Amino acid sequence: MRRPKKERQRLLGLLLEENPFLTDEALSEHFTVSVQTIRLDRLECRIPELRERLKTVASRTMNGEVKSLHLDEIIGDIVDLELDAKALSIFDVTEDHVFQRNGIARGHHLFAQANSLAVAVMDDDLALTVKSTIHFVRPVKAGDRVVARAEVEKESLTANRTLVNVVSTVHDETVFTGEFYMYRTTDGKLGESL
Amino acid sequence: MRRPKKERQRLLGLLLEENPFLTDEALSEHFTVSVQTIRLDRLECRIPELRERLKTVASRTMNGEVKSLHLDEIIGDIVDLELDAKALSIFDVTEDHVFQRNGIARGHHLFAQANSLAVAVMDDDLALTVKSTIHFVRPVKAGDRVVARAEVEKESLTANRTLVNVVSTVHDETVFTGEFYMYRTTDGKLGESL
DNA sequence: TTGGAATTAGTACTTGGTATTAAACCTAGT
DNA sequence: ACTAGGTTTAATACCAAGTACTAATTCCAA
Numbered sequence: 001m002r003r004p005k006k007e008r009q010r011l012l013g014l015l016l017e018e019n020p021f022l023t024d025e026a027l028s029e030h031f032t033v034s035v036q037t038i039r040l041d042r043l044e045c046r047i048p049e050l051r052e053r054l055k056t057v058a059s060r061t062m063n064g065e066v067k068s069l070h071l072d073e074i075i076g077d078i079v080d081l082e083l084d085a086k087a088l089s090i091f092d093v094t095e096d097h098v099f100q101r102n103g104i105a106r107g108h109h110l111f112a113q114a115n116s117l118a119v120a121v122m123d124d125d126l127a128l129t130v131k132s133t134i135h136f137v138r139p140v141k142a143g144d145r146v147v148a149r150a151e152v153e154k155e156s157l158t159a160n161r162t163l164v165n166v167v168s169t170v171h172d173e174t175v176f177t178g179e180f181y182m183y184r185t186t187d188g189k190l191g192e193s194l
Numbered sequence: 195m196r197r198p199k200k201e202r203q204r205l206l207g208l209l210l211e212e213n214p215f216l217t218d219e220a221l222s223e224h225f226t227v228s229v230q231t232i233r234l235d236r237l238e239c240r241i242p243e244l245r246e247r248l249k250t251v252a253s254r255t256m257n258g259e260v261k262s263l264h265l266d267e268i269i270g271d272i273v274d275l276e277l278d279a280k281a282l283s284i285f286d287v288t289e290d291h292v293f294q295r296n297g298i299a300r301g302h303h304l305f306a307q308a309n310s311l312a313v314a315v316m317d318d319d320l321a322l323t324v325k326s327t328i329h330f331v332r333p334v335k336a337g338d339r340v341v342a343r344a345e346v347e348k349e350s351l352t353a354n355r356t357l358v359n360v361v362s363t364v365h366d367e368t369v370f371t372g373e374f375y376m377y378r379t380t381d382g383k384l385g386e387s388l
Numbered sequence: 389t390t391g392g393a394a395t396t397a398g399t400a401c402t403t404g405g406t407a408t409t410a411a412a413c414c415t416a417g418t
Numbered sequence: 419a420c421t422a423g424g425t426t427t428a429a430t431a432c433c434a435a436g437t438a439c440t441a442a443t444t445c446c447a448a
Binding site: 111119 | 213214215243247248249251252253256275282293296298301305312313320323324328330333379
């Protein structure tokens with residue numbers, strides 16, 4: 001599935017943040033574009049080459065800056081994304097995400113998945129969550145694969161505010177729903193600055 | 195100072211364990227031998243080349259072989275707690291918690307702190323969050339110390355449902371508020387079972 | 389002084405890139 | 419219809435940091 005440039009570049013960034021080990025070669029196959037295109041993308045997005053990425057990741061390890069790396073991680077793999085429209089991510093719940101006592105996933109992981117997705121679906125690099133109402137409909141257990149679907153409310157697409165609805169399911173059964181009122185910080189094409 | 199082979203190789207191993215970022219070139223200067231000698235040394239000692247070393251160090255980071263502790267951890271340090279009444283936790287925001295683009299903390303970390311606190315304040319080992327409405331009142335930056343205060347709504351202390359209000363502040367200024375509707379799974383003092 | 393270990397040198401080849409130039413391909417606008 | 423611009427590919431030269439291999443040189447001790 002050939003994606004438009006802008007979308008491809010966003011996904012490229014997200015992908016490499018999760019997996020910095022991918023070579024341009026591998027990326028070109030993933031996006032079914034040429035290696036040169038990937039290199040142009042990295043250039044535009046100021047994403048360094050594989051070796052530089054590994055160097056910084058490794059140095060983070062050596063300096064013990066790892067402590068909370070996963071905290072900043074985008075929770076869940078974003079597998080589909082249409083800017084300002086909809087997006088989908090998958091999050092595999094492991095033992096690490098649940099209360100030992102009852103094996104039920106801690107709420108903030110489900111929230112993190114949904115929130116990350118809401119941020120990602122916005123066509124704005126600096127989007128922020130302003131307000132949110134969420135429901136934990138059914139408990140989620142370790143081993144469950146949570147599929148989160150985000151949909152942008154078209155009619156809410158005003159200058160600065162946007163409503164994103166997220167529904168998370170396990171085996172087609174709703175486990176979580178959330179409304180995310182997002183704030184777009186850029187009002188135009190200022191995305192490239194900074 | 196020219197050291198004998200055996201000693202040099204021993205030092206080589208120690209050196210690279212501490213600092214895997216050194217190239218053969220740098221090492222050859224350090225030991226004042228030729229690059230080829232260093233390569234023979236690495237070969238004999240089965241020390242991989244720079245890139246391989248960085249790859250493994252970096253993968254250690256990514257695979258969370260260093261992380262572990264935090265995932266299930268309660269986010270923020272709970273410094274005060276009165277069961278079924280109120281609780282307080284402190285969370286220091288670091289670079290790891292913010293968007294690189296604008297230095298603002300990702301929402302799900304603030305949520306995680308508040309949610310963890312709401313769960314902790316309940317006098318029930320198996321309390322779950324059912325529903326929540328939250329406001330991100332003001333952006334939080336790296337370096338900020340977020341103080342979250344949870345208060346149990348006394349009149350809501352019914353059999354199974356409880357409302358917990360959380361207000362998070364930075365320097366006495368409110369940055370986040372949340373209402374957490376909690377579900378108690380045990381209806382009495384069965385908390386110790388399981 | 390001579391023989392084997394240790395060291396150094398030199399060459400060809402590999403990966404995963406950068407940098408640059410140029411061609412080809414769409415696609416929207418007047 | 420046709421051109422201009424953005425986008426994508428291609429092609430080439432070059433680099434860093436190596437491996438793999440061969441060969442020459444140096445050292446040092448029996």
